[in-house]
Amino acid sequence: MYKVIEQKWDLESLYQVEFAEVLASLEAEVRNKRTALQNMPAPQTDQEIAAFKQTLEDIGRLDAEVNQAQSYAMCWMSEDTADRERAAVQRRSSGLMGMLKTLYIEVDRLLLLTDEAVINDTFYLQERRKQASERLSPELETMLVEFAGNGAKSWSRMRQAMVQRVRLTMNIGGEETTVSGGFAFQMLFTSHPDPALRKELAVKLADALAPDAELYAMVLNQVIGLRMQTFQKRGWENPLHETLQVNRVSEATLQALCQAVERNLPRFVPYFEKQARLLGVERIGEEDVMAPPGQKAVTAISYEAGLELILSHFERFSPVMADYVREAVAKRWIEADERLGKSNIIFCTQLPVAKEQRVFTTFRGMYQCVSLLAHELGHAYHYHELSKQPPLAQKVPTSMAEIASTFSELLLTNGYLSALPDGPEKAAMLGEKVRNTFQYLVKPYVNFLFEKRLCEVRKQDVLSAAQLDEMMIDVQRGVYQDALAGYTPGHWISNNLFYLSERPFYNYQYMLGYLFSAGLYALGMEKGELTAAQYADFLQDTGCMNMEELARKHLGVDLTDERFWQQSLDVLVRDVEDYVKLG
Known part of the structure; x- marks a missing residue:
């Protein structure tokens, strides 16, 4: 017997005063620091440079406090999503994060006016300096941050509110049960073990979303359109510019990764065929790709x-x-x-x-x-x-x-x-x-290709719901090698990652991390x-x-060379082959 372990976390130890007081204090400190930076001259003399370095240390401490407050608010809100007080606190903490961003814009202004040698010992500040050199003026960047709350973020919140309104009536375990749209998306994502229920869920969800499909399309067009317009103003032609910069990845590395994945897609087809045999169908649907098949499941565990x-x-x-x-x-x-x-x-x-x-x-x-x-x-x-x-x-x-x-x-x-x-x-x-390979590699690749194609088309025009459906099916059919009986055209609605206004292309990172970790595991174990x-x-x-630096130092490999990614893929495909051989 195992000793019973508490499954509820402790948040109370983090703050000994009312959290509203913590937020108010941090808001005041961020405002004061921003004002001080606005009045600070470009560091030239030894004294000014020393003062600027001390200010940067203070901002590092303040950054930690603001991020901890944001984390606490997210944790508290997650305990009870229906609690309005918690929701209000999370909104306020998000506003505080926005204030911190405008503070950093003032830091960026001074970094651009400072001799590069002053910050050579701090990677993050070097990174910020380079990024700031490719952006708009501090005044315009501040305006973008301030407008985001009523701009792209509002469109994202609208999509979330629409999803939360969706209700489906399902027969689960012999009982009629009403589930929310969010719960339905989660059930599809985790692939419920009952194939009949999965199919019913996919059909009913598609039917429930259909009446508002053009509204979802409008929201997605606005989120992507605002992003593309911002990029245009900054002089960024490549829709991947920001995501590569933020993720510290070169385009050459991403290209090598995608080329390796693309080349290996046919090697996953035998898995689809085995899934079909286990489920007793000629070909599986997209909703069955990650489903637990009909054999004995892994033992239940406490x-x-x-x-x-x-x-x-x-x-x-x-x-x-x-x-x-x-x-x-x-x-x-x-x-x-x-x-x-x-x-x-x-x-x-x-x-x-x-x-x-x-x-x-x-x-x-x-x-x-x-x-x-x-x-x-x-x-x-x-x-x-x-x-x-x-x-x-x-x-x-x-x-x-x-x-x-x-x-x-x-x-x-x-x-x-x-x-x-x-x-x-x-x-x-x-x-x-x-x-897991489909969760972290294949499905994110679908999402990456779809978002990339969406950005290319959105530069020219808005897309209707039917066009988005067609684009999604086309991408899924290509990635799954046209080996499935049916696809999920409405995936562009159900996947909230497409609607994240501040995190473009939140998909390939899973592919990169998963294949990198496979290489790391091979080295270690x-x-x-x-x-x-x-x-x-x-x-x-x-x-x-x-x-790239991380890989060279710790693995001795070049991430822009497709061979590294191929070696990791070979390991994953061997698992697929072993699984298929089991009958």
Whole structure:
């Protein structure tokens, strides 16, 4: 028997005063700092340079406090999404983040007027200086930030409100049940095990969204249109310019990655054929790609047993990593309770002042939940290692964050697989691993190609719902090698990542992180050339390097060379081939 572990997290230890007071104090400090920067001359003398450096240190501390407040508000809101007070607090904290952005615009102005040698020792400031040189004037950039709340962000919120209004009546477990649009999207994303229910869900969801399809199309056109117009004003012709910059990835690396993925797509077709055999159909639909097939499922598992499983496999690679998880459990940094009212999203967030992390998930007694928990604990351990660096060296893009999380999943899944005897459970587990490849590689590739094509067409004209449907089907058909019986034209509505106004192309980062982590895993666990200490150093370097530098230093590879990505893909395709051979 396992000792029962508390599944509700602790937020109360983070602030000893009313949170409204914390927000008010931070708002005042950000305003005062911005005014001080506006009145600060370009640093020229030794005294002015010293004063500017001290100001930058102060802003680093303030940045940590603001980000912790934002994280706390998100955590508090996630506990009860219907609570209006919590929603108001989250809106206020988001406003505070907007204020911090305008403060950094003043920092950027001074960085451009400062001798580059002054900031040579700070990667983040060098990065900001370069980015600022490619943007509009501080006044116009500030205006864009201030307008965003009533501009692109409002369109995104409108789409969310429309989704929340959707209701579907489903027969689940023999009972008529009404589910929300958000819940329906989640059920499709996680692929409910009942194929009849999946099909019914896909059809009913499409029917429910159809009456408002042109409204969704209008919203998406506005989000993309505003982005493209902003890029045009900045002189950016490439729609990938900002996302590559923010994710510290070169276009040559992304091209090498995509070329490797494209070349290997036919190697996944046997998986679709096996899924069809297991489900007793000639060809599967798109909603069946990630579905658990008809064989014996992975054994149900308790939260306590799941944590023990994670700990045992983390321990094999890094006792320090396992000790961190024990600390997170003991100090109640994990929220895993299943209850009504809490958010259905899964996340890990950093609390940089407290040097703590929080993980939010819902544990439902399935192996998939254990895998997701390992994923988020991978993020948490990454943040833990970054917390040893100065505040401005703790900022990492999604591309790098996804390396740590998927590496942790590989530690768990590969370790668990190696310990299982041949049989139905091992086959089911291998199937789970293969489905991760579709979740982190194939489906994000669909999203990337769709968004890229959408941006190209949107430069010329707006698109109707029918045109967006057609574009989505065309992309899905190409990626899935025309091997499916049907596709999901409305995926452009159901995927909220297309509507994120401040995160363009939030998709390929998962591909990059997943394949990079496969290479890292091969180095560490298969070749034995990566120690726990080296991995910790790798994580700390993610705050002060771009992707190409990181790969050269820690893996000795060139990410612009397709061969690295091909080696990682070969490992993943072998899993597919092994799974197909099982019958």
